[in-house]
Ligand SMILES: Cc1cc2nc3c(=O)[nH]c(=O)nc-3n(C[C@H](O)[C@H](O)[C@H](O)COP(=O)(O)OP(=O)(O)OC[C@H]3O[C@@H](n4cnc5c(N)ncnc54)[C@H](O)[C@@H]3O)c2cc1C
Ligand code: SF4
């Protein structure tokens with residue numbers, strides 16, 4: 001095999017930038033990240049890319065390839081035609097730092113607002129007993145590699161920066177769902193899911209689920225059930241308390257404050 | 261004079277992997293103002309890649325397991341070259357560290373009675389690895405990340421600022437440790453996105469920078485593994501221990517070339533996968549070494565019986581320690597019984613139903629499907645050795661993780677001693693937790709004993725800034741990517757799995773030539789997020805580390821664990837008593853021998869005298885037990 005691929009790569013920084021054309025060699029079995037690395041090593045030593053594991057495990061190499069949000073290390077070159085020009089751009093929702101690297105600090109800020117895992121203080125380390133069936137759901141959500149592709153894709157913030165304050169995005173609404181479904185957690189985050197993290201803004205389009213490289217069913221398994229729980233709580237909190245009754249804190253857990 | 265952003269902390273932890281985060285959490289829990297520094301984003305450190313699990317003798321899967329058995333397995337795996345005190349602390353404390361993670365929100369796979377499930381791994385006598393499918397490292401890093409966040413949330417309430425007591429400086433690289441006289445005074449580096457310089461003034465620094473895999477071409481490691489911590493420690497006057505021991509994991513992907521080296525988790529074998537050569541034979545039965553003969557099955561029937569009935573069957577030889585399996589694969593390929601792409605076959609498809617494979621090894625299924633077009637539930641995988649882990653590292657005090665330089669601590673892969681000449685799978689993740697915590701305590705205690713904060717000399721900062729800026733001032737200089745590729749070739753071809761004197765001498769000569777070129781590499785482009793510049797700076801570290809590995813490997817005239825010599829194929833009890841120490845003398849690596857401290861008698865007593873005979877010299881052996889004493 002081996003051919004010359006045509007790439008158009010966005011080069012620039014926070015101020016300005018443009019697409020630049022390159023021709024790079026491609027060998028059998030390679031992924032987009034391999035080709036970007038070859039470009040770095042031979043023609044553009046300062047091309048900024050974020051990557052780490054090159055195995056789809058760390059969620060660093062998120063970018064948009066022909067307009068589709070993807071991990072560069074898990075996108076095979078063979079999915080494109082040899083004559084096709086690949087257009088590679090940074091994630092659009094987040095501010096560009098340089099070239100293909102974006103400022104994803106929004107996500108870390110949201111993560112810090114969600115009340116953390118709150119086990120019953122009476123349960124000591126080593127004493128937790130949980131059945132596999134009861135942790136399956138939380139485990140599915142914990143497969144998340146924080147690539148932020150879902151955050152990048154969700155239209156609630158992609159085209160509306162003004163929503164960033166009121167909306168945590170699918171990744172973090174799912175984090176709330178994960179904690180709510182954790183059999184040993186005692187906090188109640190339903191009210192803040194709705195009021196502070198913008199669960200209501202999600203209109204279940206499933207675009208987040210479609211781009212998730214971990215194939216997590218974000219919408220079906222996290223967002224919709226959370227919506228049901230929030231709705232259920234409005235008229236019958238006991239329905240949701242279910243098996244956890246007596247262990248749940250009576251009060252709603254408030255959102256965590258930031259810097260004063 | 262260059263602009264340098266300054267910060268003042270009690271403890272600075274360099275590294276946000278398992279060991280760094282655990283150290284930082286501990287320092288903060290002990291009231292110290294702590295900074296965590298990481299080359300990559302928060303939550304992306306190399307630990308995220310760990311697959312199989314964390315070894316801890318909780319005894320959930322087999323109640324006979326305990327810390328004494330774990331200690332024994334660890335010493336055997338390391339061929340008795342381990343720092344025995346570290347191996348002891350590790351085995352004793354690992355269960356508490358894993359349980360603590362669960363209390364912080366980790367969701368491990370469960371046993372039927374609701375406890376943490378444990379899986380089999382090479383060299384571990386009982387199922388011992390706490391795990392989450394094949395993504396245990398992700399669970400560990402996310403849990404620790406979320407614990408840091410939980411602490412920040414507490415600080416937001418009590419201090420009005422989440423970052424008052426513990427703060428993460430992501431995408432920031434340390435290039436020099438700074439000292440005041442003989443003590444640590446801080447760390448200097450650059451911020452990736454702006455390229456500006458940053459100084460952390462701190463009396464205590466914990467190195468938690470991971471390994472050195474990027475000095476090799478075929479490796480399971482990520483770009484972060486350029487041996488920074490090893491080099492920073494040497495440059496600051498600390499000592500590296502036994503750098504010749506580099507673990508080649510037996511099962512890396514071999515095809516297609518772009519994924520060559522990518523890890524295939526040992527869980528595949530732990531869960532029943534077997535190795536076959538091109539003739540379809542389970543060749544590992546032919547490679548059980550004498551020291552392990554008693555513990556491993558001799559027939560396929562016995563080996564297969566072990567999974568269900570470990571009391572009455574011995575273990576399959578596929579689960580020998582990694583060094584043994586890697587060399588066996590190499591021999592099969594050399595003998596012409598390899599696969600098309602010079603590997604061997606790892607077969608799980610014929611051993612477990614497809615649903616079970618999908619459930620237990622989900623990331624492996626995806627990795628092979630998406631990167632190699634192989635459906636592992638239907639076909640065998642092609643695998644071969646890949647550079648995976650460095651056993652050598654900063655010499656530390658086992659109890660406090662303190663290095664030779666006052667104020668400097670090291671934990672995790674960057675530290676040395678714990679794993680001897682070969683690490684058992686699963687023993688790293690638990691090592692990170694045990695010694696990460698101990699480093700945090702060590703640093704906090706050190707601070708409590710200090711009367712005055714160290715000061716930093718302006719001249720040292722100027723020198724560090726000049727060194728870091730240099731490649732940018734040579735935009736037409738040599739391409740750092742080219743030099744890096746050559747360095748990797750030298751190490752892979754000449755100081756790889758099987759070593760021989762002539763090749764190692766050649767490696768040292770070629771590294772000597774590279775040394776000049778590293779000084780001339782340049783980076784085109786600006787300061788902001790410029791990977792060419794970053795690599796140019798990493799080269800200094802990789803070169804130092806490569807020299808240490810080659811020098812120590814040339815010196816040690818025996819084969820043991822991750823160091824196999826064609827010209828000295830035997831393991832030698834005399835050499836077991838020797839630790840090889842690297843220090844820096846000007847810009848030259850200096851190698852010396854240091855005697856190994858004899859093992860404490862009560863620990864020696866945990867082994868059979870006959871077994872000890874295989875490792876120790878006659879004068880080290882405990883006195884034979886007389887028949888009367890026995891009864
Ligand atoms: C594919 C794979 C699978 C593995 N599976 C297992 C397993 O199942 N079980 C097991 O026990 N072990 C496993 N290991 C080994 C284990 O994952 C590592 O040894 C361990 O994670 C190392 O952790 P650490 O805390 O020492 O460092 P890391 O997690 O590697 O973190 C190093 C940190 O240091 C930072 N850093 C480095 N240099 C600098 C610098 N100059 N300035 C600032 N920051 C710096 C990095 O950015 C990073 O944050 C596996 C390894 C690999 C590669
Ligand atoms: S399902 Fe909801 S969260 Fe997901 S992309 Fe659509 S609106 Fe956004």
Ligand code: SF4
Nearest residue numbers: 144145147148150212
């Ligand atoms: S949920 Fe999926 S898409 Fe979203 S950040 Fe996690 S892994 Fe990425």
Ligand code: FES
Nearest residue numbers: 052053054059073
């Ligand atoms: S580099 Fe880690 S997910 Fe792509």
